Amino acid sequence: MDFSEAADRxxxxxxxxxxxxxxKKIEGKLRRLIEEFGVQPAEAERSVTNELNKEFNIPxxxxxxxxxxxxxGSGGTAEKKIADAAPGEWVTxxxxxxxxxAPASPAIAQSGIIADDSGALxxxxxxxxxxxxxxxxSWYRIESAVVDEFKGIASLKIHSGxxxxxxxxxxxxxxxxxxxxxxxxxxxxxxxxxxxxxxxxHERMLQSGLLGDETGTIKFVIWKEPGKExxxxxxxxxxxxxxxxxxxxxxxxxxxxxxxxxEEGDIAVNxxxxxxxGAIVHVAPGSGIIKRCPVEGCNRALSRQNYCPVxxxxxxxxxxxxxxxxxxDGEKTHSVLLQRDVVESLTxxxxxxxxxxxxxxxxxMDEVFLQMRDKVLGRYITCHGREIDNRVLVNKCEPVxxxxxxxxxxxxxxxxxx
Amino acid sequence: MSTPAHExxxxxxxxxxxxxxxxxxxELRECRYQFKDGEDEKSPTFVLLPTGERCNRVFIVGxxxxxxxxxxxxxxxxxxxxxxxxxxxxxxxxxQPEAMQQLAKIETPAFVAVIGKPSLYRKDEASSPMIxxxxxxxxxxxxxxxxxxxxxxxxxxxxxxxxxxAGTGVDVVKAKEQYPTxxxxxxxxxxxxxxxxxxx
Numbered sequence: 001m002d003f004s005e006a007a008d009r010x011x012x013x014x015x016x017x018x019x020x021x022x023x024k025k026i027e028g029k030l031r032r033l034i035e036e037f038g039v040q041p042a043e044a045e046r047s048v049t050n051e052l053n054k055e056f057n058i059p060x061x062x063x064x065x066x067x068x069x070x071x072x073g074s075g076g077t078a079e080k081k082i083a084d085a086a087p088g089e090w091v092t093x094x095x096x097x098x099x100x101x102a103p104a105s106p107a108i109a110q111s112g113i114i115a116d117d118s119g120a121l122x123x124x125x126x127x128x129x130x131x132x133x134x135x136x137x138s139w140y141r142i143e144s145a146v147v148d149e150f151k152g153i154a155s156l157k158i159h160s161g162x163x164x165x166x167x168x169x170x171x172x173x174x175x176x177x178x179x180x181x182x183x184x185x186x187x188x189x190x191x192x193x194x195x196x197x198x199x200x201x202h203e204r205m206l207q208s209g210l211l212g213d214e215t216g217t218i219k220f221v222i223w224k225e226p227g228k229e230x231x232x233x234x235x236x237x238x239x240x241x242x243x244x245x246x247x248x249x250x251x252x253x254x255x256x257x258x259x260x261x262x263e264e265g266d267i268a269v270n271x272x273x274x275x276x277x278g279a280i281v282h283v284a285p286g287s288g289i290i291k292r293c294p295v296e297g298c299n300r301a302l303s304r305q306n307y308c309p310v311x312x313x314x315x316x317x318x319x320x321x322x323x324x325x326x327x328x329d330g331e332k333t334h335s336v337l338l339q340r341d342v343v344e345s346l347t348x349x350x351x352x353x354x355x356x357x358x359x360x361x362x363x364x365m366d367e368v369f370l371q372m373r374d375k376v377l378g379r380y381i382t383c384h385g386r387e388i389d390n391r392v393l394v395n396k397c398e399p400v401x402x403x404x405x406x407x408x409x410x411x412x413x414x415x416x417x418x
Numbered sequence: 419m420s421t422p423a424h425e426x427x428x429x430x431x432x433x434x435x436x437x438x439x440x441x442x443x444x445e446l447r448e449c450r451y452q453f454k455d456g457e458d459e460k461s462p463t464f465v466l467l468p469t470g471e472r473c474n475r476v477f478i479v480g481x482x483x484x485x486x487x488x489x490x491x492x493x494x495x496x497x498x499x500x501x502x503x504x505x506x507x508x509x510x511x512x513x514q515p516e517a518m519q520q521l522a523k524i525e526t527p528a529f530v531a532v533i534g535k536p537s538l539y540r541k542d543e544a545s546s547p548m549i550x551x552x553x554x555x556x557x558x559x560x561x562x563x564x565x566x567x568x569x570x571x572x573x574x575x576x577x578x579x580x581x582x583x584a585g586t587g588v589d590v591v592k593a594k595e596q597y598p599t600x601x602x603x604x605x606x607x608x609x610x611x612x613x614x615x616x617x618x
Binding site for chain 2: 282373410413
C-alpha cells in the first residue's frame with residue numbers, strides 16, 4: 001500500500017502554516033497505524049494530522065481536520081515585541097537569551113528566559129522540536145513559535161515548526177525594573193532589599209524570605225542548583241528576569257532564572273505597614289498565655305497537653321503571650337495578632353504575672369485568657385503593624401483617647417446643616 | 419460559638435467577617451425590614467437601617483440598666499442597654515453560653531460594650547416587630563469607652579445620612595422603599611443630642 005499520497009496531503013497542510021514536516025516520518029506513522037493496527041486509512045490520516053496539530057500547538061478545528069491547520073495560523077506569525085506577545089498567538093520575535101534553566105522534564109530540551117527591550121518571556125524548547133541549542137547571552141530570531149500559558153504565566157513554545165536563527169546583535173540590554181507593587185505574573189525585574197530570611201521549608205530549597213522596596217514586599221525563593229548563592233539579609237540587589245508566580249492570589253518571586261547583582265545603598269522598605277483603629281470585637285481562643293515548642297526553629301504553639309504537632313510532647317516548653325482577635329472600625333473587620341510585648345503594654349499583665357496565674361490559679365491558663373479578654377474586649381485601640389494575608393501582625397498599639405476637638409467638630413457637623 | 423467562622427477564615431482567604439455597625443438605639447429600633455443575602459442556609463441575615471445600610475452585626479456601648487433570667491429548660495438572659503438616644507434590648511441564650519455567663523456576672527448598672535447580631539421578632543402575629551440583639555460578647559468598660567463610642571456612632575450615622583442624601587447605593591434605594599415615612603435627617607438631630615450629652 002502506498003502512503004505517500006496521504007502523507008503529501010498532510011505535509012502540504014502544514015507547510016501552508018509555515019511548518020516543515022518530515023514526509024517520510026508521516027508515511028511511517030500512517031503505515032504503522034494502518035498496517036500494524038488495522039486503522040482505517042481516513043482515520044489514520046486524521047489521527048496523524050491531529051498529532052501534528054498538537055505538536056505544533058494548533059487548536060483542532062472541527063472533526064475533519066482538513067479545515068484545521070491553516071486556520072489557526074491565519075493571524076500569521078506576526079513579528080512582535082516580546083511585551084506584546086499574548087497567549088494563543090503565533091509569533092516571530094527577536095531577543096536575547098538572558099537565562100537558561102535546568103529542564104524540568106526529559107521532554108524539554110531547553111528552557112529559560114528571552115528578552116528584548118520591551119520585556120521578557122519564558123521559553124520552552126521541546127525535545128521533539130529538535131531545535132538548535134541556544135546559548136545564554138546571544139541574540140536569536142525565533143520564527144513561528146507559539147505563545148501559550150503555563151500556570152497563568154505566558155511562555156513561548158518552540159516546536160518543530162519553529163525556526164531559530166542566531167543574529168548578530170551586540171546591544172546591552174537593560175531590563176526595565178518595576179516596583180514590587182507593580183509586579184504581575186510573568187517575568188519581572190526589581191531593585192529590592194532582603195528584609196527577612198525564613199527557615200527553608202523544603203530540603204531542595206536554598207533560601208526563602210522577603211524582599212522589599214518602597215512599595216511593598218514579596219516572598220522570594222531560590223531552589224538548590226549548582227552555582228546558586230543565597231542572598232545576604234539586609235543587602236540591596238538588582239534582580240533581573242525573575243519569575244513571578246501567583247499562588248492563591250499572592251505573588252512570589254522565583255530567583256533561579258534571575259540575574260542577581262548586589263549593589264550599594266539602602267532602600268526604605270514599606271513593609272506593608274498598616275495602622276488600623278477600631279474596637280476589639282472578639283478575642284479568639286488561643287489568646288492569652290501559651291506554651292511554645294522549645295525545639296530550635298520550631299516555636300509552634302503547644303496544645304494543653306504540651307503536644308507539638310511535629311515534635312510531640314515537650315515538657316520544657318517556653319511561655320509566650322499573644323492576643324488573636326478582630327478589630328472592627330464599623331466598615332471593615334481586621335484580623336489582628338498582638339505579640340507579647342504589645343499584650344503586656346495593653347493589658348498591663350506581664351509574662352511573669354501571667355505565668356504565676358497559669359501555674360497557681362485553679363483555672364490556670366484560662367484565667368489569663370479571661371483576665372485579658374476583660375481588659376481588651378470592647379475597647380477602642382489603634383494597632384500598627386504589617387498586614388499579611390488579611391491579618392495585621394501588631395508590633396505597637398495604643399488605646400484611642402477622647403479628643404475634644406473631634407467632639408466639637410462632630411457637634412458642628414451634626415448641628416450645622418439642620 | 420464563633421470558632422467555626424474563624425476556622426473558615428483561616429482556610430478561605432476570601433472570608434470576610436461582617437463588620438459591626440455603629441448605630442444609636444433610636445435608629446436601630448425603627449428597623450422593620452430584615453433580609454438574607456443569598457439563598458444559602460448559611461447566608462447572613464441583615465436588618466436594613468433606615469439610613470440605608472445593611473447590618474448583620476452591631477457594636478454598642480451603653481449602660482446595662484436591667485437584666486433578668488428567663489425560662490427554665492431553655493434558660494436565657496434579657497437585658498436593657500441604654501445609650502443617649504434610647505434603649506437596646508439584648509438577649510443571650512444557651513446557644514451563646516459564654517455571652518450568657520458574662521451577662522449573668524455583670525452587676526447593674528454598668529457601662530458595657532456589646533457585640534451582637536440584631537434580629538426582628540414579633541411577640542405574636544398582631545404586634546409590630548421588635549428588634550433585639552443576640553449577644554456574641556459583652557464586657558464591662560469604662561466611661562471613656564462609652565464617650566468614644568458616642569463619637570464613633572455619631573460620625574458613622576452622619577456618614578450614612580450623607581450617603582443617603584446622595585441616594586445611589588443599593589441599600590439606600592431599598593431603605594427609601596422600605597421606610598417611606600422616615601426622613602434620615604431626623605437622625606442628625608439625634609446624633610447632635612447624643613454628642614451634646616457627652617460631658618468633657
